[in-house]
Amino acid sequence: VESLEKLSHIESISLWYEHLESLMAIYLSQVPSARAGNVFPDVSLYDHSRIVAAIAAALYCYHADNKTLNVEEIKNNELDKFLLVGGDFYGIQKFIFSEGLGAEKNRAKILRGRSLAVSLYTELAADLILRDLGLPCTSLVFNAGGKWILIASNTEKALEVIKEKEKQINEWLFDVSLGESAFGITYITAAAQDFEAGRFKNTWDKIAEKWAEKKFKKLDLDKFGGEIKDFLDKFQNDLEPPVCAFCGKRPSDREASQKRKEEGRAICRICHDHLFLGENIVKKEKLAITSPDADIKGEKLLVPIFDSYQVSFTSGELNALAKGGKLYRYWTIALDESGNLAKDITVRPLAGYVPVYRQEDFYDDRILWTRKSEAKKEQMIVEMDEGKIKTFEHIAVKSLFMKKENEKVMPVGIPALGILKADVDHLGKLMSLGLKREEYTVSRLAALSRQMNQFFTVYLPYLFMTDQRFQDIYTLFAGGDDLFLIGPWNRITELSVVIRDKFTEYTCHNEEIHLSAGIAVQKPNTPIDRIAEIAESALKQAKKNNRNSITVFGETVKWDDFKKMREFTEKLSSWFESGFINNAMIYRLNTFIDQAEREQEVLERKEIYREDMHCLKWRAFFRYITERNVGKNLKDKEKRQAKDEFSQVVKWIEAYKGKLRIPLWEMIYNNRRGGR
Ligand SMILES: [Zn+2]
Structure with missing residues (x-):
């Protein structure tokens, strides 16, 4: 209750509501939603409340739009009153990993910025639809890994908004990614009864099917922008280089390059924004999403997302912006070592x-x-x-x-x-x-x-x-x-x-x-x-x-075997440290592993050829090499002990064969001299 009183931005109900949702996650995500009767308390009060809010909001919009806000109509569970809308970002990899020449030292920064940009594009694509339909943030019921699902009302208006926003998002993305990324939006209609246990499985399968279908068809690219207008005219040859040094795709821009003079290479507007995001995400605690015309001091994006959202890393209360309806979201993006979470505004650990x-x-x-x-x-x-x-x-x-x-x-x-x-x-x-x-x-x-x-x-x-x-x-x-x-x-x-x-x-x-x-x-x-x-x-x-x-190292093992391999690494290292074995011995082991693998192949065949015989002798060689090389620096009894201990490696090789290259390579790399 004390935290509730301290929640910020009561002057903007949608903003305050998101902060409340975050506070509920902190306090109620480990509290069961139902205890009474014969129920299995596996859904938290937080998750339950969120879904109830999503369904209630869509239901209200449906009946308000149809002017049927009466008990009888609301109780009708058979009408398709809902839309389950799914969003999916295509081409994330391509978007993140494009690279120009001569900008290597900034890679860590710009990659982090692009990865954050993808999260923002995904989330704001949903926000664009919700905001226009007057639905709260809780109507977004799934949101993870570049995909989301939101619940809206099945009305003409909603269908129109979805279509219009999909176009807006993709025209913008087409320009920004030069056609390499797109955002797919798909939906199914559903009735209240389709959410009931026992029936929801079919509803879920339907949306999953739609998703797969859409992904398969990708987008009709001609519909969204088609060829890029005046693409070549956008390059300015007096900028060095004319093609952005960071993405190697988009034209360099004068204003962006001016702002990023310290990079020494010309840059495009989008890469400017990604550097800005990547740089600030590590040092700032809060991220504000505002309307593009909001009065923000300090640095911000050159290209507002979907032409509708400005992003900045301002701190402070921002109450005036909130009051004017220009502050859309305000998040704490960093976690701290104490594990304490912010309780006055929304926690969104994007950093x-x-x-x-x-x-x-x-x-x-x-x-x-x-x-x-x-x-x-x-x-x-x-x-x-x-x-x-x-x-x-x-x-x-x-x-x-x-x-x-x-x-x-x-x-x-x-x-x-x-x-x-x-x-x-x-x-x-x-x-x-x-x-x-x-x-x-x-x-x-x-x-x-x-x-x-x-x-x-x-x-x-x-x-x-x-x-x-x-x-x-x-x-x-x-x-x-x-x-x-x-x-x-x-x-x-x-x-x-x-x-x-x-x-x-x-x-x-x-x-x-x-x-x-x-x-x-x-x-x-x-x-x-x-x-x-x-x-x-x-x-x-x-x-x-x-x-x-x-x-x-090119070898594949089950996790339990991998743990075993790590124990071997430690064993080998300790022998190496104490001088039982030397570098030459490690390389020899690699040869024995090769031969043991070859031996297995040979034994699995029906006939054995003479030239195969060599690999069958690896055990004998192993003993010979061990006798001669292990424990050279030790005396009598200790020497014998070292040899006996090392002999167990035969069993390792027999049992694990090629998998043993994992500890071997780890050893070899860790002990290479001269930092090469
Ligand atoms: Zn660029």
Whole structure:
């Protein structure tokens, strides 16, 4: 009640209402909606209230529009009074990963900005429709991972608004993405009885079908803009370069380049806006969405979203704007380490987590040890600025270790990026078949979707913020049911297991719910679309392994085996540290693994040829090599012990074969000398 009194913006009811909704999420999302009688209390009061509000609002609009606001008409459950409207952003990947030349040092910043832009476009596409229909924010019942569903009334007016807004959104997007991205809106009609348990399953299947159909057909591009008018005339050849250095697609713009003089390269209006978003999302706490003509001081977008929304990162109360109806949304976007959430305005944790330069980075010598030119090192030092997003080069350097050898402290390892792409397996199936028909209700589905989303948008950023090991993890995207992270490669492999374990815990060890992941290890200057491709194909490989798996260094294993591999890495490292084995021995192991794989192939065939015989002898070679090389630095009894201990590797190879390349590569990369 105390928090309720402190809610801001009572002068604008729609704004205040969204703050109230956020407050309810904080206090009521863990309170059951029904306790009395023989009910299973699995839907929270928060989710239940949201859905009730959505249905009530649509119902009111329907009857108000038809001038039938009387009890009898309202009680009619058979008329198709509702519209379930679905929105879907197509071409997200292409939109995020387009890259120009010569703007590498800003990649981390602009990618973060684009990812935020996609979230804003998706959310504001729904807002555009809701606002015009006079529906509140709670009418948006699902919203995760670039897709949403809202509930509206089935009236002429609503159908017209949907059509008109779809056109407005796509004309704008067509211009901005040069036809590479689009927003699909689809709908079905429904009666009150279609929301009842037992019937809602069919309703859901219908909308899912419509969605798939629309995605398949994509959009009629000629309808939205067709060819871009005067495209070539938009290029100004005196700008350097005339094609934006950041996206490599759109024409550079004089005003944008002027505002971004410090970049040294000409830039287009949209990339200007993405840099602005990427830069501010990490340092500002609040984000305001206003009408384009709102009087906002300080920086803002050059191109208002859909020509209808301005975005800025102002702080303060903004009461005057709210009163004038020009402040549409006002969000707290950052989470903090205490885990406390803002209670005066809406919490929307869009900021995710990205690493920024801290004091301790200025005392970190690892940059100086990389095999880079002096000029490059100098540039990397100049780039460091407390509170700014770290570049991918700086993140990669954090995978090196400093080790003391022969009285000298030297870096070991390779400065590379690990790129982790992961998503929940069979989410579509979980959503459509995970609940019994009689339990299949819109509030249960909404709760499932919201909770899944929260693992990625609330829990993970909090984990990165509070766990020292993961403070250099860059979140490109985390939401809905998927994840795209970039970090020092060895922190990423470590993190993948932690995410899997936490997710298992979060889903109460339900064996039907699991995720798959793919990790790519790449140099930080690899083109970003290439990086995305490699990570994507690693994820696909994991999915092919009957899911619930991870692919790393080209090898795919189930999660439990991956944990085993990590134990092997530790064992190998400890032998290496104590001098049992040397580098040459590690490389030998790789040969034995090859031969063991070959042996398996041979044994599976009916006949054995003479030239196959070699691989069958790997065990003998293994013993011979072990006798000669293991524990060279040790004496008698200890030497024998070392050899016996190392002999267990034969069993590892027999049991895991190629999978053992995972610990091997991890070892090799972590122990490479000279920071190459
Ligand atoms: Zn651009």
